[in-house]
């Protein structure tokens with residue numbers, strides 16, 4: 429079992445621009461050049477119109493809680509060290525079909541023991557980023573009052 | 574046509590335990606030999622094999638150990654808990670088409686040890702679709718199932734008190750099954766409510782067992798089935814299912830994440846069948862996590878959306894209920910073998926040999942994992 433937090437491989441050309449954007453604290457999704465449909469996670473072809481062309485659309489970072497859970501042991505060692513933590517599935521404001529996983533984060537960027545007051549399905553969120561490696565910054569979600 | 578052209582005619586299983594001696598290959602060979610004996614067929618009769626992409630014992634090892642005949646067809650079905658009905662169905666399609674004559678499907682696992690759990694093997698860098706969730710601490714299938722369950726409970730206003738009844742009903746079935754891992758271990762509602770959480774709202778008892786064991790099934794065409802040792806369980810209908818935009822275990826990118834691939838499987842199963850959900854006498858729903866029983870009851874048309882929790886809590890899945898479910902104890906209380914135990918139990922219900930036998934079974938349904946690409950088999954006594 430690995431001792432570190434498992435991180436995404438960021439050099440896949442299909443999703444590298446997503447990870448590059450997170451390093452600039454920006455959340456982006458693909459938008460089809462043919463039919464304008466959003467897609468996430470990134471993929472080569474648009475399932476609506478089969479176009480291979482797309483652009484990267486920046487999102488506002490506003491979202492709501494679609495669901496959440498609090499994993500408990502047994503976990504990977506690196507995550508046991510972070511307990512207690514909450515994982516949120518956030519539905520982004522621009523498109524209800526785009527849902528993105530992330531840690532619940534405090535306003536100062538923490539993920540352990542975050543104040544859960546106000547955590548419920550439908551609660552408002554704002555994206556935040558936590559850097560794990562020179563090439564990896566992972567989006568997380570902060571509860572908005 | 575495929576309908577009723579093939580049958581499951583042999584079942585075999587090793588004992589189930591936290592730790593069994595022998596390798597997975599050895600256990601696989603034992604289970605296959607038992608299944609062939611049960612059917613009254615010889616190893617040399619077998620010319621088709623079906624297994625799981627996650628199976629560690631390759632076809633050639635099985636063939637040269639058990640002494641199978643020359644093989645004409647071998648296939649693998651993907652995604653662990655989603656694979657079992659697919660493996661059986663694919664072999665059945667090949668038999669019905671005349672590509673091969675006698676098929677065996679098996680699954681062998683030594684999973685009792687924590688280090689053998691699939692999620693524990695995650696690497697430092699993730700290249701597949703799990704790169705979008707595992708780095709955020711959502712690593713295990715239980716965590717992923719919890720996301721759907723939390724949302725489901727919110728949308729329909731159901732509770733852990735109700736969820737408890739999935740595990741409790743299956744434990745009662747396990748008490749009747751001498752081969753079940755949890756046969757002699759009692760479980761009360763209070764114990765359930767007090768149990769430690771794994772990923773809320775899922776507690777320990779909502780999770781499948783971690784066990785060692787192997788299971789095998791033997792299949793032939795219907796004309797030959799009639800001359801064999803056991804009452805055949807005819808395969809009346811089969812489908813696999815994969816919904817649009819599906820993402821394995823983390824299928825929350827589609828329009829309605831609570832509409833799983835099971836809905837696809839179910840629609841195509843009922844399209845082929847001479848009956849509908851009302852005619853099914855007994856069902857085995859894949860249950861790595863107890864809410865999957867709720868989701869499957871609804872997807873296969875036994876309950877309206879949002880009503881499965883109440884159906885289970887009121888005894889609908891117990892003996893004497895409208896639809897007895899997971900009557901061997903299932904993955905929660907019998908054994909966890911990626912659902913092949915559920916197919917064996919569906920066969921026993923057709924034969925009339927279950928330890929929790931439902932009277933006069935004509936149609937016996939068995940399904941694979943709701944949260945992955947999956948499949949289902951509708952068996953029939955005929």
Ligand SMILES: [Zn+2]
Pocket residue numbers: 460461462463464465474475476477478479
């Ligand atoms: Zn398009």
